[in-house]
Amino acid sequence: MEKHPSRIRILIVDDHPVVRTGLTSMLTTQESFDVVGAASTGEEALQLTQQFNPDVLLLDLRMPGMNGFDILRELQRIVSPPRVLVLTSFETDEDVYRAVQAGAHGYLLKSTMQNEMIVAIRAVAEGKRHIPPRIASRLAQRMSRPALTARELEILQMLAKGLTNKQIGTVFQISGNTARNHVNSIIEKLEVADRTEAVSIAIQQGLIDVSD
Structure with a gap:
């Protein structure tokens, strides 16, 4: 499907219907955003990614079956994968570390204010990383520690x-x-x-x- 050059195409991936609906309603108020789809499972996310070729994938980590980490790894098999902004309720050091190691370009909590989320989506779409300072500091500490086998x-x-x-x-x-x-x-x-x-x-x- 052809992309409009001035708009950011977004795919939402979350197993909770209320979250998918809320994010869709919020993001469609932005003239520069197109929500091209919303997936409730990892398998559906990969299918819609191939179908709609989004610029940014908003990804929950904790989902039944194929979780967010699995999806991140599978996306690396795609020739031109979307950039991924993790949007989750969890901020443990290991979750952040594993997500970034698997290819995430940004990491936000679901409690993030709307303005910051919009800024993060635009930054990730432009090829930048977006990780809030508090989480980035903990990520740096985790990356400096030897990994457990x-x-x-x-x-x-x-x-x-x-x-x-x-x-x-x-x-x-x-x-x-x-x-x-x-x-x-x-x-x-x-x-x-x-x-x-x-x-x-x-x-x-x-x-x-x-x-x-």
Whole structure:
């Protein structure tokens, strides 16, 4: 579909109907914006992206099935992918880091004022990045910290359940000493004093999920 040179074509991706409707109503009041579609799932988002070739994709991260991180990765397979502005209720260090690493060009909270959102959409459409200073500062701190390995993240999840080194060793079929070494590495990377603080920081930063 041909693009009008003076207008920014926007695709909204959010699993909540109220959010999709509200954003559509708000953005269509701007003469320079065209909302070309609104998707409720990741699969629909990819389909509409191919169909309408938007300039900017407003993307929620936490969605059932294919989530925002999955969508970001899939968009990289497209020859000319849209620029992505994440719009979410979550601002954990890990969410911001993973989104930017996966290709997001901007990051906003859903509580953002309308004027800032409009500025952010225009900036991202122009090829710039838009991350509020407070979130950018936390992102910089996260990027300077050594990343935990997949096994260390699994062990963090076990620490959150209160398992000892010996019990962790049994779960992963490793020795208690090896489990202890993993725990010590986690403590060092997170720059904390002990496993209890490691779990607390991991929850705050979104490294592990304790909702179950």
